[in-house]
Amino acid sequence: MIGWISGNLIGKDIPGGVLGNVIAGFIGSWLGVELLGARGPVIGGFHIIPAIVGSIIALLIFFALARGGAFGRR
Numbered sequence: 001m002i003g004w005i006s007g008n009l010i011g012k013d014i015p016g017g018v019l020g021n022v023i024a025g026f027i028g029s030w031l032g033v034e035l036l037g038a039r040g041p042v043i044g045g046f047h048i049i050p051a052i053v054g055s056i057i058a059l060l061i062f063f064a065l066a067r068g069g070a071f072g073r074r
Helices: 002-010 017-036 048-066
Strands: none
Touching: 002 017, 002 048, 017 048
16 A cells, blocks of 8 residues: 555556556565654554655665666667
């Protein structure tokens, strides 16, 4: 659910459908809690605000790498 929310917030489809949403949610939750700490409401064991923020960051990094933005294609 977190991956789906973050994908909708940035306006891009996450590759892999449901599995991509799940992976983005887990990675985002881990990243968000590492960056922002364990704060905010908890649903299903996930701190929602850090998880969504982390998921958006993870997706932006993924999409930048996927199109070659970070390293530039040659």
